[in-house]
Amino acid sequence: MSSGHPSSPAASPIPAHVSLPAPSVWPGLLALGLTLAAAGLVGSRVLSIVGAVLCVVGGIGWFLQVLPHDRHEDVSVDAKPVTIAVSHRKVSRMAAAQAPHRARLPLEIYPISAGIKGGLAGSVAMAVSAILYGVISHGSVWYPINLLGAVVYAQTEVSTAQISAFHIELLLVATVLHLTTSILVGLLYGAILPMLPRRPILVGGVFAPLVWTGLLYSVLDLIDPLLNQRIDWLWFLVSQVAFGVVAGLVVVRQVRVPTWQFPLAARAGIESPGMMHEVGEQNPPR
Amino acid sequence: MASESIALRVHKSPLHVVYECVATADHKKIGLMYIVYALLFLVVMGIEAILMRIQLSHANATFLSPEVFNRLFTLHGTTGVFFVAMPILFGFGNYLVPLMIGARDMAFPRLNAFSFWMTAFGGFFLYASFFAGGGLSQAGSAPDVGWFAYAPLTSPTFSPGHSTDYWTLSLLLAGVGSIGAAVNFIATILCMRCPGMTLSRMPLLAWMNLVMGGLILVTISPLTAAQLMLMADRYIGGHFFDTAAGGSVVMWMHFFWIFGHPEVYVLIIPCFGFVSEIVPVFSRKAMFGYPAMVAASVSIGFVSLGVWAHHMFTVGMPSYGNAFFVLTTMVVAVPTGIKIFNWLATIWGGKIRFATPMLFCIGFLFQFLIAGLTGIMLATAPFDWQLSASYFVVAHFHYVIVGGILFTIFAGFYYWYPKITGRMLNETLGKWHFWIFLIGFHLTFDFMHIPGLLGMPRRVYTYEAGRGWETWNMISSIGAIFQAAGILIFVYNMIVSYFHGALAGNDPWDAWTLEWATTSPPPDYNFAGVPAVRSRRPLWDIKHPDDPDWKYE
Incomplete structure (x- = not known):
């Protein structure tokens, strides 16, 4: 030192x-x-x-x-130097299964590709359930697509017939929005699922969609009252759960990879005390 | 610990002490002068608060006249922000930052002294308004325009005499001091760290002072510019804020709040540093998520520069302006939430010691969360339209300033007092201080939200009976008495412990940062030899050679 x-x-x-x-x-x-x-x-x-x-x-x-x-x-300078006593108390260590001392948890994570795959699979499941809702309730596959597109591309109140019709611009907006959001949520699943110790599919596939749906249900009337009037919340929940379960199942079937046990700066060689310099070695002068 | 050596106190003549204070360039002495100065003004602003609470304790009170009430809330706010909170944080920063980074002093010692004296004279100048006599209107001399001094209240028409000039000039003087202090903090932290102390190993308190310094440089400038424009309006016939002559009162609001809101972060961010130093030591765990804490603090600093107009929702900004400031304000909650979770994660599973510094930090965690939640409520423009300029807002920002900032400052006092004086503060008195002050705080400020929700506007000197405000105001006033009692215990504890407290030794808390690697109090040169570090907890590495941090960071 x-x-x-x-x-x-x-x-x-x-x-x-x-x-x-x-x-x-x-x-x-x-x-x-x-x-x-x-x-x-x-x-x-x-x-x-x-x-x-x-x-x-x-x-x-x-x-x-x-x-x-x-x-x-x-x-x-006072001739008597300040000394710091070595502690006689030992550090008690928590026993974690197969975990090395001072491990970065979780020890294994899913690769990024798992999140992308899960997100894309979930997006298909959600699209199927949403289109099913459109056909059953309004006789149109475009109804849920137009509603999704209207999140960012709607100005005035429109009739049900207009929402049930085909609009290329809304289809494009909805597709981009759906795929982007699905992949992002899939990535989130990939990051979070290893941290859920038990029943990850139940928590990620059912509990999380329930919370998300409840949150939107409580605030959408304030944020976008027109859109809120058109939402069938039961079907909304079903499509969310479909996404969550499918995305979760796809993610957990992927092969996990070990977590890097050293920070990025150390891995990049920018800063690596204890790795580049051994015990007792002089620190380089600044 | 008591067997360790402490530096002997040398008895000096009063004249010598005065000379040392006037001439010193030592960061520790300057830090202590900042702290003592701020404590004096803390007592002054506390007395002002007590007087106002007596006046508001019941309806139709005549304890204070409207004119005196206006002066008191103006001075209470101005003193609290500029002459208590900022100086006390500059004081702790001055004392601790060089010690924590292994430096012998601040980068510019004489600028440091100059900055202190500018701040000090600024505060004395403000209060000289009470006694300055000549050139004042019949209304008296002390400023009475509120701490944000909205135009046109500050125009010569509505503010004859020199009361507003005292306010303007005192803030200009103190502002010069603040900028000097900020330059010094930035230069010291960036350029004077000891060998091995990379930015990623720097104590979080030093990081927080770096962010604070950056914020001060950016935000004091518009305040200074606004004060100069106001002086031009008042002295040489300028019309910057004169609507009738083509000026704009809203421009003053923008100038003030682009300083005023980041100022909250100037004050709270060093307090985050206190919590980040104290919580790990009393939880016996390393700080959870150090890089995330640094990133969150820097993010808060940046985002806080873009939220100022949430103070102006009721002015009548365009809807896009409202939406922008609603969103940016809510974004602040994200890094703030990260910090709160990281503190909780540090405590989680730790071997917690409920000593007084830790108690104040736990109080902070709870209260700052509540303050943040009411902040989110007020950040929602429609909600703010209902409650702007009400006692709900007063309760909210006192939750931040007292429940957040003052609690952590108390934590800092109990934690570092042994290092500064060589003696421990009395723990029993500390716990009395904590609990009485905690009760007083919650009596005052929890219940203050309610008259705000019931429509009580801020800054009214009295109110009619029968509006449902009396009980809540009475409870708030009783709480203020509890808080004053807590402060008295604290002051008594500091004085008595200075002379009779238990010897602290060099490292009474078994802590891990460099300031505990020198004597208590530290010598003039801080460290006999320049220290070297290899991790964020250099003293842990020395105390635990079998399990040093540097192997894992």
Whole structure:
């Protein structure tokens, strides 16, 4: 750790004296001068004049103290070094199955591709259930697609017939929105599912869609009342659960990979104490 | 611990002490002067608060006149922000940052002294308004325009005499000091870290002071510009904020709040640093998610620069403006939530020691969460339209400033007092302080939300009976007495412990950062030899050579 005492953090030899900045009244005097100069604006002009004089004196005094060289004073160093005792208390370690000491948990995660695959599979399941809803309730496959597109592309109130009709722009918007969101949620599943110790499909596929649907149900009337009127919440929940279950099943069937046990900076070789420099090795000078 | 050496206190003549204070360039002495100065003003602003709470404790009270009430809330707010919270945080930062990063002093010691004196004179100048006499209107001399001094209240028409000038000039003077302090913090932290202390191993308190310094540089500038424009309006016939002559009162609001809201983060971010230093030590665990904590703090700093107009929803901004500031304000909740979860995760599973610093940190965690939630409520423009300028807002920001900032400052006092003085604060008195202050805080500010919801506007000097506000105001006022009692215990504890407290030793908390690797109090030179570190917890590495952190970071 150090070149000096083994239980001290000191890296350099202890000197007899240390140079510190010499005390100076000039900064305080300059501050007083500026204050008095300002006080003249609410009082006598004499105050401003005195303040200006103090500013000049303080400024010159300060300059002379730091130019051409900063003035220092030597302070004697206490001969008795500060030592830090080695603790006799041992660290008790939690027993985790097959986990090395100080592991980054979880030990294994799903690869990014698992999240993408899960998201795409879930998007198909959700699309099927949504289209089923459109056909059953409104006799149109376009109804749910247009509703989704209307999230970002709707200005005025429209009739049911209009929503049930084909609109290329809404189809494009809905497709991009659906695929993007599905992949992102799939990635989220891939990251979160390894952290759910038990019944990941139940939590990720049923519980999470329930919470999400409940949240939207409670706020959509405030955010977009027109859209809220068109939502069949039971079918909405069914399509969310379809996504969650399918995406979850696809993700958990992928092969897990080990988690990197060192941070990115260490892996990249930017900063790797303990790996690049062994115990007792001197730290490189800055 | 008591067997460890502590530095001897050398008795000096009063004149020598005065000279040392005036001339010192030592970061520790300057830090202590900031802290003592801020504590004096804390007492002053506390007295102002008590006076206002007496006036508001019952309906139709005549304890204070409307004019005096206006002056009191103006000075209470201005003092609290500029002459208590900022100086006390500058003081802790000055004292601790060089010690924590293994430096001998701040980067610019004399600028440091200059910054302190500018801040100090700014505060004294503000209060000189009470006694300055000449040139004042019959209304008296102290400023009475509120701490954000909206135009046109500050125009010569509505504010004759010099009261507003005192306010403007004092903030200008203190602003120069703040900018000097910010420059010093940034330069010190970026350039004076000891060998091995990379940014990713720096104590979180140093990180927080770095963010604070950056925010101050960005935000004090528009405030200073606005003060200069206001002076131009008042002294040389400018019309910056004179609507009748083509100026804009809304422009003042923008200038003020682009300073004013980030200012909240200038104050709370160093407090985050206190919590991040104290919670791990008293949980006996390393900080959970250090990189996320740094990233979240830097994010908060950036996002906080884009939220200022949520103070102006009732002004009548375009809907896009409202939507933008609603969204940006809500975005702040994301990094803030990360920080709260990380603190909780640090405590989770730890071997928790409920010493006084930890108690105050736990109080902070709970209260800051509530403050954040009411902040989210007020960030919603339609909600704000109903409750803007009501006591709900007053309760919200006092939850932040008292429940968040002041609680962590108390935690900092109990944690670092042994390092600063060499003696422990009395733990029993500390716990009395905590519980009484906690009760007082919740009595005052929990119940203050309710009259706000019932429509009580802020800044009214009294109110009619029968509006349903009396009981809540009485409870709030009783709470203020509890808080004052808590503060008295704290002050008594500090004074008595300074002379009779148990010897602290160098490292009374078995902590891990560098300030505990030197004597208590530290010598002028901080460390005999320049320290070197290899992890975020250098003292852990030394104490536990069988299991050092540097193998795993």
